[in-house]
Amino acid sequence: MNRKVKKIMIYFLSGIVSIILLCLIVIFVASGIFSKQEYLKPWDKGYSQKFDDPRLKLTAHGILASNSHNMQPWKIKLDNNKDVFYLFVDSERLTKEVDPYARQIMITQGTFLENVKIAGEKLGYKTKIDLFPHGEYDEQNLVESMKEKPVAKITIRKTQPKESVLYDYIFLPDTNxxxxxxxxxxxxxxxxxxxxxxxxxxxxxxxxxxxxxxxxxxxxxxxxxxxxxxxxxxxxxxxxxxxxxxxxxxxxxxxxxxxxxxxxxxxxxxxxxxxxxxxxxxxxxxxxxxxxxxxxxxxxxxxxxxxxxxxxxxxxxxxxxxxxxxxxxxxxxxxxxxxxxxxxxxxxxxxxxxxxxxxxxxxxxxxxxxxxxxxxKPKQKFPQSMRSDVMELVRLD
Incomplete structure (x- = not known):
């Protein structure tokens, strides 16, 4: 192979490599590879410590719970009594086609509550959970009823922290x-x-x-x-x-x-x-x-x-x-x-x-x-999924 042919091949290969690199750059930019993963911050064990209000600390654990289609359909209302908060369904996060009777959505309310309960034990808060404290839903007017009636009233009382065999696992992906x-x-x-x-x-x-x-x-x-x-x-x-x-x-x-x-x-x-x-x-x-x-x-x-x-x-x-x-x-x-x-x-x-x-x-x-x-027993680890910021869950009404 003479020198001229070699040069042509080198230029050709260099061009191919340049095109591949350019394509990868375009793909990575489109993906957002340089963006900070804000949506993963709630998975950090120290995330809940940014909140002074213990109700928000517990909510920061609830938001990591398994939930239907990762819709995170939770809203909380902080009571004037600083020992009380309420859990509501976020009726704007319903998946009406796959879950027409909102059964999966209600199961998701339960996963949140259990995480709150387990986190409370670890952090030194006894949690009392009263389901449907204002009565159950009007099934004929379900969406409006979800806005008006809480799924649960959560009352917390400061107590001694307890060792929990389950607490650390809250921070692992719930589904594999x-x-x-x-x-x-x-x-x-x-x-x-x-x-x-x-x-x-x-x-x-x-x-x-x-x-x-x-x-x-x-x-x-x-x-x-x-x-x-x-x-x-x-x-x-x-x-x-x-x-x-x-x-x-x-x-x-x-x-x-x-x-x-x-x-x-x-x-x-x-x-x-x-x-x-x-x-x-x-x-x-x-x-x-x-x-x-x-x-x-x-x-x-x-x-x-x-x-x-x-x-x-x-x-x-x-x-x-x-x-x-x-x-x-x-x-x-x-x-x-x-x-x-x-x-x-x-x-x-x-x-x-x-x-x-x-x-x-x-x-x-x-x-x-x-x-x-x-x-x-899994053959591979699974990545963590998106989670909202706790303050997005707080109802202001």
Whole structure:
């Protein structure tokens, strides 16, 4: 190869490298790689200490709780009595297509309350939680009723801090959507998880025999396929997807690429590409990805848990959420993680057949499966998701 040809090849390769670098720069800028991740600040253990008001300190822990579609649908009202605050549903954060009766939203109120309770013990505050202190909702006028009536009245009293085996796990991601190891939970783990339930109107059931694993895996996949095929639900999901760091800092709730376990440089590459070419994240593509990821995780799941209530009233929905939050933290303490696969429990017409089938098979007559969860030892760590600033939760009325 003569010198002239070598020079041409060097120029050509240099040009290719320059184009690749330029493309990467454009992608990274579109992703917002240089933006501060304000939406992750609430996960810092020291975050709650910035607040002097103990009610806000506890709220800073509640906001880390597992919640439906990461909508963080919580509002708090600080009472003139500095020992009291109220929890309301943020009725502007309802997901009416996927959760038409707001059952998942009420479960989410419970996860917040349980985090507040556990944090209170650690920080030296005894918490008294009264559910629906102003009466239950008017179901015929639900949204307005949610604005007027609190889910809970929380009364705090200063006391001695207690050591908590669960507190530190509040700061771990609540959901892991990745594959789990194909090992069964041991007897100690099973007993520990089942022992968290002290409520007579709730039941925790854990399954890890092959027959039930196969049946439940099929329910999880079928539920995902049905949900993925409904346009109005896909539109609802699309509207709360945050494609880059700028959007995540602005809105700080909803979905992002981290939800599928993507982090580091790959996160920014995906975010940048989706931002620059939104059609890549089309409804069909997203639906197929959701189904395939569900099939993959089902293949890598060796245990499931159900939380079942005696009936389906609002109080038991909230209590189910409190129990679920404790389940998550107890699981973390054993090095295991969870993911709800509750699509089959959603209450709209297209899911009715599967909803009825799973209830006929696993729920005593008259009872309701509130949560359907896969559980196991993770093969990979999952990143933390967006969280709002505590002051965004405070009602000023």
């Amino acid at each position: 959507r990745g594959p789990y190891e194909k090992t069964k939970l041991n007897e100690t783990q099973v007993k520990k998880l089942l022992a968290i339930n002290t409520k007579s109107d709730l039941v925790v059931k854990l399954f890890q025999d092959e027959a039930n694993i196969n049946i439940m895996g099929n329910y999880a996949i079928e539920g995902a396929k049905i949900e993925a095929g409904i346009h109005r639900i896909n539109e609802e999901t699309k509207n709360i997807f945050r494609s880059n760091e700028y959007e995540k800092n602005k809105y700080r709730y909803g979905y992002s690429v981290e939800g599928q376990g993507t982090s580091g440089i790959m996160k920014h590459i995906m975010q940048g590409i989706i931002t620059l070419v939104p059609s890549i994240n089309s409804e069909k593509q997203s639906a197929n990805m959701f189904i395939k990821s569900t099939e993959n995780v089902v293949e890598n799941t060796s245990a499931y848990v159900m939380i079942i209530s005696n009936n389906n009233n609002r109080v038991q929905q909230v209590k189910s959420g409190m129990l679920y939050s404790r389940l998550i933290l107890a699981a973390h303490s054993e090095g295991i993680v969870v993911q709800p696969v509750s699509q089959v429990l959603e209450e709209y017409s297209e899911m009715e057949k599967q909803y009825n089938k799973i209830h006929e098979q696993y729920a005593p007559k008259g009872s309701t499966i509130q949560l359907f969860i896969r559980i196991g």
